[in-house]
Amino acid sequence: MSDQCKCLFKEAFFNFESYIRGKNINFLIGAGASAGVYNTLKINDYFSFEDLITLSGWDELTKQVLYLFFYEKVIKPMFEIETEINKATQDEESDFAKVFQNYKDFIEKLYIFLQNESNDRPRKINIFTTNYDLFFEHAYDKVSSNFPLSIFNDGSKGIFNKVVDVNYFNFNTWQSGITDKYEYSVPTINLLKLHGSISWVVDENKEIKSVFNLDKNKPLVDIKKDNLSNKIEEISNLSEKPKTNILLNTQINFSDSNENIIKNINDLIDDLSGEEQVKDVITNYIENNTSLDKCLKQIKTHRDKTESNNCEKYIVKFLKYIKAKVFEFLVKQEQLKINGEIKKEIDKNEEVKQKLKKFDENYKNISIVNPDKGKFSSTLFQQNYFEFLRFFNYELEKPQTILIVFGFSFQDEHIRNIVKRALYNKELLVLAIAYGQSDYENMEEHFSHIDNFKYLLCSSKNCNYRGKYDNIEKGNFDFLVNNLFRFIDIKKSSER
Incomplete structure (x- = not known):
């Protein structure tokens, strides 16, 4: 709670497009993006599942039950995404349908934005996410036919055996005419899953593979666990x-x-x-x-x-x-x-x-960062994790860089420290969307005195919004897609 308001939406004539056009654009997206569909690690406002499982004193059996509880509550529902997408076509008012529509609109608006960027540099946006789920992948799959000249790069390469490697994010793609008289930078979205994915497995050759036959990845749980889970619920x-x-x-x-x-x-x-x-x-x-x-x-x-x-x-x-x-x-x-x-x-x-x-x-076959602050399913995945973090760090050190933070409260100390160090680069501007007062306070605790860390939305007694933003209360996905990117009209673009 600093005395000065760092919320850009306090400015009566704030123009989001002018902040990001022509810049090296990066998003950092956390669990808040999928809020309302998947459970988070939060137990209450001051204690998380991460805090719980990190406590010393748990027996090995209890730890196994804690992971079973975590899997059942947080991970398992993510494996049902294709079923839920099919259901959403029948019930467009369901929470799942609304969240999925936001993801699709977000991806579409990013590609429309990139299509209108200058051709003198790669048309590229990086999305860094700590989410394990497959919302981004399925969202692109649904809208890709609207963007025949587009690339969605999830860091994997191959046909039947897709190997995940951070080096694949360094590719830039240009389309040339039949006579090679011009080159067109193909709009590209890089998706970097910092905490891994439910679609990633470590195979027998010690390579991380992206496998979309989710039944192969899904741990089979055939345990009558009511009594066990109740102990954790308590x-x-x-x-x-x-x-x-x-x-x-x-x-x-x-x-x-x-x-x-x-x-x-x-x-x-x-x-x-x-x-x-x-x-x-x-x-x-x-x-x-x-x-x-x-x-x-x-x-x-x-x-x-x-x-x-x-x-x-x-x-x-x-x-x-x-x-x-x-x-x-x-x-x-x-x-x-x-x-x-x-x-x-x-x-x-x-x-x-x-x-x-x-x-x-x-469970250990799924390549995700576990919630116990440092336990990795394999040494290979640990190496992959730090390579992805290094790539994140390199992007933030580039000139004219924007990092837009959404659904992420900086509880991950590795990522928080990278952003803190990167802010010494005065050409980096971090624009954070705080969901509510609690998220705003969490961020201010770490970034209150840093001039190039600003808020696109926050709840604060020092920040009273004016004009067309008066009725905005929460920094949710609707705010990101329909307010920040209001200068992009999906319908008009599709009619061209």
């Missing part, structure tokens, strides 16, 4: 404990008097009196965080509200930290019980134990 419900629920939903009203702000913070800490371990962690946090400590003292000693406005971001960060620590503490309290109950459940049935082991082996 973790999400920990925040519903009465005392915990009050604590985790505590908000600080920064328009209140300084005296009341301090009282609310003190009351919050006092509520933890029975949780001494958590209270100690929080006390240490305040003592070791000089900015927060200084702010709290400043609020206590100044009656004038303007003297303490800059403290808001430190206190918001502090509250998020408290809530995450409280929830982590609750999970740790339940760990022994959960480990024991899962072991007991599996020990009752040797067949379940063997099937769980088999699932674990099959």
